[in-house]
Each structure stands twice: as C-alpha cells, then as structure tokens.
Amino acid sequence: MTQDELKQAVARAAIDYVVDGEIIGVGTGSTANFFIDELARIKDRIKGTVASSEATAARLRGHGIPVFDLNEVESMAVYIDGADEIDAQGAMIKGGGAALTREKIVASVSKKFVCIADGSKLVDTLGKFPLPVEVIPMARAVVMRKLALLGGQPKLRLKPGTDQPFITDNGGELIDVAGLSITDPVALEEEINQITGVIAVGLFAKAGADVCLLGTAEGVKTLSL
Numbered sequence: 530m531t532q533d534e535l536k537q538a539v540a541r542a543a544i545d546y547v548v549d550g551e552i553i554g555v556g557t558g559s560t561a562n563f564f565i566d567e568l569a570r571i572k573d574r575i576k577g578t579v580a581s582s583e584a585t586a587a588r589l590r591g592h593g594i595p596v597f598d599l600n601e602v603e604s605m606a607v608y609i610d611g612a613d614e615i616d617a618q619g620a621m622i623k624g625g626g627a628a629l630t631r632e633k634i635v636a637s638v639s640k641k642f643v644c645i646a647d648g649s650k651l652v653d654t655l656g657k658f659p660l661p662v663e664v665i666p667m668a669r670a671v672v673m674r675k676l677a678l679l680g681g682q683p684k685l686r687l688k689p690g691t692d693q694p695f696i697t698d699n700g701g702e703l704i705d706v707a708g709l710s711i712t713d714p715v716a717l718e719e720e721i722n723q724i725t726g727v728i729a730v731g732l733f734a735k736a737g738a739d740v741c742l743l744g745t746a747e748g749v750k751t752l753s754l
C-alpha cells in the first residue's frame with residue numbers, strides 16, 4: 530500500500546469516532562484532508578466542525594460542511610488530526626503543515642484527541658522530525674538563540690521558492706528545530722512555552738493523543754494511549 534492509501538485507510542477508520550449530532554474538531558494536513566473527504570459522506574449526521582486552519586475551513590466549506598468559530602463552541606467530543614511523529618505514550622510532534630497553534634487550541638477544547646497517521650509516524654523517541662515553533666516575528670532571533678541553547682539547530686521556515694519567512698494563519702513565523710532527541714517531551718514542551726516570544730510549540734505531550742489509528746500494511750491498528 531502507498532503512504533496515501535494508508536492515510537486514507539486511517540481517515541476512513543476515524544469516522545467511527547465521530548459522534549452524531551456533535552461539532553467535530555478537524556485538523557490540518559494531508560491525512561486530515563482525507564478525513565474531511567470521508568466526513569463529507571456523513572455530513573448530515575453532525576452539527577458541524579471547528580477547523581484548525583484556513584485551509585481546513587476552506588475544504589470543509591467546499592464539501593458543504595458547516596464550520597463554527599471556536600468562540601461559539603464550549604466543548605467538543607472529539608478532535609481528529611494527523612501528526613508528524615507520535616510515540617507509544619501519545620506524545621506528538623505536529624506543525625509540519627504550519628497549523629500547530631490552532632491545532633493545539635482546538636484540541637484543548639475537545640474531550641478526546643484521535644490521531645490518524647500512517648505507520649511511518651510511530652517512533653521510539655520524538656525529534657527526528659524538526660520540531661516546529663511558532664513565534665512573534667520580532668522575537669525570531671532571540672527565540673532562535675534560546676532554542677539553540679537547548680541543543681538543536683533552529684532554522685527559519687521560508688515561503689516555498691522564496692527567501693521570505695513563511696507566515697502562518699496567525700501572522701506568526703515558524704522556526705523548525707532539527708537535531709533534538711526528545712527524551713522528556715512534557716518537560717521540553719513546558720520549557721519552550723516559557724520562552725518569551727513563542728506563540729506555541731509543536732510538541733503535544735502534556736495533552737497528547739488519547740487514541741492513535743495507525744495505518745499499516747496489515748490494516749489499521751488502534752493504539753489506546
């Protein structure tokens with residue numbers, strides 16, 4: 530099976546976690562996009578969604594699925610999203626798709642985080658995938674110096690094909706930190722959150738995934754975390 534077929538399989542399996550009549554939190558990225566396409570088939574069963582990015586909101590609306598402003602929603606039964614890496618405890622690196630801050634916010638309002646990922650995302654130790662950190666643009670340099678002190682190699686994410694910084698949906702910039710071996714994800718998440726100028730870090734450890742649907746050649750495996 531190709532990686533896309535594995536993503537599609539977990540997206541389909543995630544439909545079992547959709548609660549009828551409820552508002553569903555929806556993530557960002559290629560796996561989340563497959564999930565949105567599956568959700569479209571059962572859109573009449575749900576009240577609507579909260580999107581974790583402008584791209585996700587546009588795709589949901591394109592399918593005729595209602596998208597609510599998070600300020601109108603007190604809580605959600607479930608948030609469904611992909612990950613760049615996930616460990617056996619449910620801690621994740623996210624933000625490869627640049628939506629980490631809104632993903633964290635929407636997930637924080639949801640009772641259950643269902644991670645949907647192809648098998649290549651499951652790792653023993655987080656950190657092979659560069660850790661994304663969203664920053665206030667004026668704090669870029671100072672935050673990069675502080676991240677370097679943690680032992681990684683911080684690099685500003687650029688708009689593809691340009692030498693200009695990539696700008697997120699929130700007007701922030703992204704620093705990708707390579708070379709970290711994250712043996713204590715909860716502690717590192719807390720430490721990076723303390724750096725002034727950081728908007729959010731793409732470590733989802735303190736509040737990680739509750740369930741992971743993992744796409745493998747043998748079928749979709751469910752990890753209860």
Ligand SMILES: O=C(CO)[C@H](O)[C@H](O)COP(=O)(O)O
Pocket residue numbers: 556557558559560561610611612613622623624625626627628629632
């Ligand atoms: O965190 C994310 C976006 O900010 C995505 O969940 C992550 O990048 C995985 O993406 P994909 O499903 O395309 O592999």
